[in-house]
Amino acid sequence: MRPGAPIATDLVLLGGGHAHVEVLRRLGQRPVPGLRVTLVAREPLTPYSGLLPAVIRGEIFPAQAHIDLARLAARSRARLIMAEAEGLDLASRRVLFAERAPLPFDLLSIDVGAAPSAPEGAIAVKPIGRFLARLGEIESGLSRGGRIAVVGGGAGGVELALALARRFAGRFALVLVSDRPEILFDAPPGARRIARVALARAGVSLAIGVPATGFSCGAVCLGNGETVAADAAIWATAVVGPPFLGDAGLACDEAGFVKVAPTLESLSHAHVFAAGDCAAMEGFPRPRAGVFAVRAGPVLAENLRAAAAGRKLRSWRPQREALAILGLGEGRALAWRGAHFCLSGRWVARWKERIDARWMAMYAPGAMGAMAAEEPMRCTGCGGKVGADALVEALVPLVEPARPDILAGLAAAEDAAVSAPPPGLVLVQSVDYLRAFLDDPFLFGEITAVHALSDLYAMGAEPWTALAIAGVPYMRGEKMAEELAALMAGAARALADAGCTLTGGHSAEAAELALGFSVTGLAEPGALFSKSALRAGDRLVLTKPLGIGILLAALPRGRLGAADLGAAIAVMRQSNAIAAGLFRRHGIRAATDVTGFGLAGHLIEMLRASNVAARLDLAAIPALSGALQLAESGIESSLAPANRAVLETALGGPPLAHRAVALLVDPETSGGLLAGVGAEASGDLLSDLAAAGLGAAAIGEVFPASEGAPRLRLM
Ligand SMILES: Cc1cc2nc3c(=O)[nH]c(=O)nc-3n(C[C@H](O)[C@H](O)[C@H](O)COP(=O)(O)OP(=O)(O)OC[C@H]3O[C@@H](n4cnc5c(N)ncnc54)[C@H](O)[C@@H]3O)c2cc1C
Numbered sequence: 001m002r003p004g005a006p007i008a009t010d011l012v013l014l015g016g017g018h019a020h021v022e023v024l025r026r027l028g029q030r031p032v033p034g035l036r037v038t039l040v041a042r043e044p045l046t047p048y049s050g051l052l053p054a055v056i057r058g059e060i061f062p063a064q065a066h067i068d069l070a071r072l073a074a075r076s077r078a079r080l081i082m083a084e085a086e087g088l089d090l091a092s093r094r095v096l097f098a099e100r101a102p103l104p105f106d107l108l109s110i111d112v113g114a115a116p117s118a119p120e121g122a123i124a125v126k127p128i129g130r131f132l133a134r135l136g137e138i139e140s141g142l143s144r145g146g147r148i149a150v151v152g153g154g155a156g157g158v159e160l161a162l163a164l165a166r167r168f169a170g171r172f173a174l175v176l177v178s179d180r181p182e183i184l185f186d187a188p189p190g191a192r193r194i195a196r197v198a199l200a201r202a203g204v205s206l207a208i209g210v211p212a213t214g215f216s217c218g219a220v221c222l223g224n225g226e227t228v229a230a231d232a233a234i235w236a237t238a239v240v241g242p243p244f245l246g247d248a249g250l251a252c253d254e255a256g257f258v259k260v261a262p263t264l265e266s267l268s269h270a271h272v273f274a275a276g277d278c279a280a281m282e283g284f285p286r287p288r289a290g291v292f293a294v295r296a297g298p299v300l301a302e303n304l305r306a307a308a309a310g311r312k313l314r315s316w317r318p319q320r321e322a323l324a325i326l327g328l329g330e331g332r333a334l335a336w337r338g339a340h341f342c343l344s345g346r347w348v349a350r351w352k353e354r355i356d357a358r359w360m361a362m363y364a365p366g367a368m369g370a371m372a373a374e375e376p377m378r379c380t381g382c383g384g385k386v387g388a389d390a391l392v393e394a395l396v397p398l399v400e401p402a403r404p405d406i407l408a409g410l411a412a413a414e415d416a417a418v419s420a421p422p423p424g425l426v427l428v429q430s431v432d433y434l435r436a437f438l439d440d441p442f443l444f445g446e447i448t449a450v451h452a453l454s455d456l457y458a459m460g461a462e463p464w465t466a467l468a469i470a471g472v473p474y475m476r477g478e479k480m481a482e483e484l485a486a487l488m489a490g491a492a493r494a495l496a497d498a499g500c501t502l503t504g505g506h507s508a509e510a511a512e513l514a515l516g517f518s519v520t521g522l523a524e525p526g527a528l529f530s531k532s533a534l535r536a537g538d539r540l541v542l543t544k545p546l547g548i549g550i551l552l553a554a555l556p557r558g559r560l561g562a563a564d565l566g567a568a569i570a571v572m573r574q575s576n577a578i579a580a581g582l583f584r585r586h587g588i589r590a591a592t593d594v595t596g597f598g599l600a601g602h603l604i605e606m607l608r609a610s611n612v613a614a615r616l617d618l619a620a621i622p623a624l625s626g627a628l629q630l631a632e633s634g635i636e637s638s639l640a641p642a643n644r645a646v647l648e649t650a651l652g653g654p655p656l657a658h659r660a661v662a663l664l665v666d667p668e669t670s671g672g673l674l675a676g677v678g679a680e681a682s683g684d685l686l687s688d689l690a691a692a693g694l695g696a697a698a699i700g701e702v703f704p705a706s707e708g709a710p711r712l713r714l715m
Helices: 016-030 051-055 069-075 127-140 155-167 188-201 243-247 290-308 346-362 388-398 442-458 479-498 547-556 563-575 577-585 599-612 627-632 640-651 677-692
Strands: 009-014 035-041 045-047 065-068 079-082 085-090 094-099 107-110 147-151 173-176 204-208 212-216 218-224 228-230 232-235 258-260 272-274 280-282 322-331 332-337 341-345 406-408 427-436 463-470 499-507 514-523 539-542 590-593 612-616 673-677 697-704 710-713
Touching: 009 016, 009 290, 016 035, 016 218, 016 539, 035 069, 051 322, 051 346, 065 069, 065 173, 069 079, 069 232, 069 547, 069 563, 079 563, 079 677, 085 218, 085 243, 107 290, 127 232, 147 155, 147 212, 155 188, 155 204, 155 322, 188 204, 188 332, 188 341, 258 272, 272 290, 272 442, 322 346, 322 479, 322 627, 332 346, 341 346, 388 479, 388 499, 406 499, 427 442, 442 463, 442 479, 442 514, 442 577, 442 590, 442 673, 442 677, 463 479, 463 612, 479 499, 479 514, 499 640, 539 677, 547 563, 547 627, 577 673, 590 599, 599 612, 599 640, 599 697, 599 710, 673 677, 677 697
Parallel strands: 009 035, 009 107, 035 079, 107 272, 147 173, 147 232, 173 204, 258 280, 463 499, 612 710
Antiparallel strands: 045 065, 085 094, 212 218, 218 228, 322 332, 332 341, 427 514, 463 514, 539 673, 539 697, 590 673, 612 697
16 A cells, blocks of 8 residues: 555535635645545636626626636546536435436535526526637627617626627617616715716616616616617626525525535535525625625635534634725726725726735645645555455346347346357457546546457457456445446446447446447458558548647646547547548548557557558647647657657657657557548548548658668658
């Protein structure tokens, strides 16, 4: 065993809101031995609401107002699951999703914000990330001179109207609609006056004193039967709690917010905590503002730490009134506290800028550099088999209906699987085994299965059966079984998509999570693809972009951004089935899949087997977003140097100084297929691959090999 404690408690942080980023930061700085932290986040980039108006005004880029949860989780040694939770099973302590296996927890902390409450046809300002994405649509959907209504006269609505007026100045008119007789109803009269002047200067008209009830036929409908003409309506009114929280049985108030004690613990479920907009502390009514979520962060971190250790929780009293600062635009801001005191001016705007910048800096990649070195969170385990019950439990839900060609599969529970191949077809077999490169066991299981099946597609075979072998690190209690179940559920999804039946499996305790498959495919003997079928004149076609090894090397170093990680995952999840089918349709015979040896290594294997040479056009090699920049900053996979040595031998010397060379030696997990295509068929094949949504490219050409000349040339 390495010194780390085995995983004893699973803490799931649901939602990457303002409180949870601080929990992550603190638990990352001082991890709790045996506590595994998993963040579940719908959006991998979480917005900081204080900077939203500056983004809308066009003063800063959206990235400057967002915290990258992939980097924060990596630095904090927390697992990140990029998915939207759709429910909770509090009795069996599981977070439920639409498209993936349930996630078990011992402790759950919820910071998912509030749910939008916009009527049909209107645009909700929440979730902020989605609203920002829709701003462009509003802009392009309206003709010049159009009118936009912002519904909601609180701080959020007023600030939003001012920011939009600035952004759309001279193009669209703005009207602010509010049910209250005054805007900023709870603010001091002086603050209301200043805000009214700012709205008038920005050209925002007011329609206040009657509630808005809906939006249809180019108008906001009001409670008194009148309407306010508007081409688009943005709803920034009171919000409600996400319905799935109350539906799960958590005690919630009448608006659906989780009722919590001063310890932030749910009043109904002792192992559940909540903070931020989605929580309501009895006796402390307060506006839904990010500042309260931010303040809750340190207390929540401390209490989650205490709950994991079975220690007493600390009580917290949020202030009744927080300082509100509202950007007026034109470099000015307005601040107030309670109903009596207010300030405004340029210096208030500078003050707000400093507060916002200080907060964002705490979660910037550089600031997190010193985190998380103390306690390795992963247990390295001891040898031995995982309990038979755990394996059976994980495999039983995967039992498929009986098939005549599977004589003994999972359902039979024999010592070995028995299957009868259809007459006239040949068996095509391969084996692959990967150490976990992602913390999400479900996604890792799915991608590993896609990766293993890739060998069959590279041979032109159809997947038939698979046997699994899994290594799971030692954890206490039920956790190993749960980890195995999530792993196998992800794999089962990919196998089912491929029409491949899982017929058996074996699991063992291991130093780290790992999964492998022995896969068997079926093919007509004359229809197999081969590495030795390249011919001079063939174009080389690659079906997926390269760079996965570089990105996966950047991930644990906290150097990989959420957007690039998301794109890499999408590529790894992509099966090669469609590409292989198109290869068959276009009569291709020479193919392989690009995996651990990198494009160069796998191509050189083909060139040797076919006794030909090739030229690669470096400018045509497709790259995953971020891969080239990371490679230039010195990030590469530990396998790259060995692959580079093979490339140098084939080139007869060092490669050109070109940035794409890093891609040639990059080991690809679940990479694409590489094929040799006759020049006349390559155009049609590329069009079909593009129509199927694959990022394929023609990357070079095959020519006759000549004695003593290099096998490979780079251009
Ligand atoms: C225009 C505008 C301006 C504002 N300006 C300010 C301001 O200047 N100062 C201020 O204090 N407040 C401001 N607010 C209010 C502020 O936005 C919220 O109070 C704040 O965002 C609440 O933080 P939170 O942590 O509770 O949730 P959020 O910040 O909403 O974060 C919730 C997170 O949970 C994730 N999530 C949600 N549902 C799920 C799910 N089912 N599964 C997985 N993940 C999920 C989301 O992706 C998100 O990352 C403003 C609001 C608006 C609309």
